[in-house]
Amino acid sequence: MKCVFSRTCGIALAAMLALAGCFSESTQAEAVNQTAVPSIAALAPAQTSAPTPAAPTLNVREGVHYTVISPPIPTQAPQGKVEVVEMFWYGCPHCYTLEPTIHRYLQSKPDNVVFQQVPSTLSPRWAYHAKLFYVGKMLDPNGQKQVHNKIFEALQKQRRQINNDDAMIRFFGEQGFTAEQVTKALQSMEMQAMLARSDEVGKGSKADSVPVIIVNGKYMTSPSKVGSEDGLLQVINHLTKLK
Template identity: 55%
Template sequence: MKYAVNVLLATTLSLGLLSGCMAESTTATSTAAAATTNYTNGKQYATLSASIPTQAPSNQVEVTEIFWYGCPHCYELEPTINEYLKTKPANVYFNRVPATLGEKWTFHAKLFYVGKMLDSDGSKGIHTKIFDALHKQGRRIDNDDAIKRFFEAQGFTAAQVDTVLKSMELQTSLNYAKEVTNKSGIQSVPSLIVGGKYLTGPAMMSEGSKLIDVLNYLVNKK
């Protein structure tokens, strides 16, 4: 990795590999914010040695989900993420970033951003449909022709898909995903980063620890 993580983070990540997708599960649940609970650096979360770039407005705290479409653990986490999006604090800016830990991962990052650009308001539920296509239907979307067929089946025209595939915005988004992946130093997914500096995820949850509670704790951490 071009960017190193500290020893504490490296140790935590090595433990997390047991229940995450690595380069070439357990779903955490929660019912309430953990306003009065203290969590421990090195157990339920870790501090990155170098902050990742964020996209949140200055008055908001970014929660970044780093995922891979091919990861069953990321797919299993989706209900928890959707629950969090319904209940997250008003000052939280949620940002999905696809990991680029290998060639297939990078292609799936491209798939994510094409979907995000075509379904910019999320009204077609493209993100969920991509996950379902890969994990429920067993489809392979691993080249540009497959991307075009998939999005045309969702009601987009070939011209719309071609425009996105050739756009500078797509390349900029992919460069951003690579930068986040490198600077975070992650070795497995799903991972969540709060405020650009605190790493957590389902692999770091011990018995009794709940992911949404930990996210809420980290959002309020100074």
């Protein structure tokens, strides 16, 4: 879904957040990020006791539900494992609404799948949010403080602007980390290696929007290609079985 943002379009966009994507350097992406949009839950009809129908089984097709990346992107998965990468941006509401689906996937993914989240660096603003992600990853490596979720909530729900080092230090201070810890992480060689990996995945995939899912460095899909979150999980599972 791609449109010129207006009030009417904003309502339609909110209803399809999980199925769309954010484009860097576009009016739509910036307008969505700066405008409070009704939540999916607020727009959904009242729940009933009727069971949710099972998602139809997709006939997964190349060029429709996924594309082939050529040449393939180098992966970081151990030999014999399949790498699944989600490219995202903290400022993207579509990535935020996809989080529950990603959590659901992690609970049921095959044992041979290694999952990674890789922040996109499509613009300077996105690249700074990539640093935000990697600082959080270094300071909260096991996710005990749920820093990743708190960053998403700070930007998407609280509408905070964490676009410079002072703001980043304040945010991580609220999570119990010191300014020295944040500065050390920002200036580390590990940070440079992680940012290089983000650039490698972004340039190699030629992805111009997020969220996207990259499987084994060879195949790329997205909610907008598939049309539903359940369908996206079907496509991911299909792609992890391909050679």
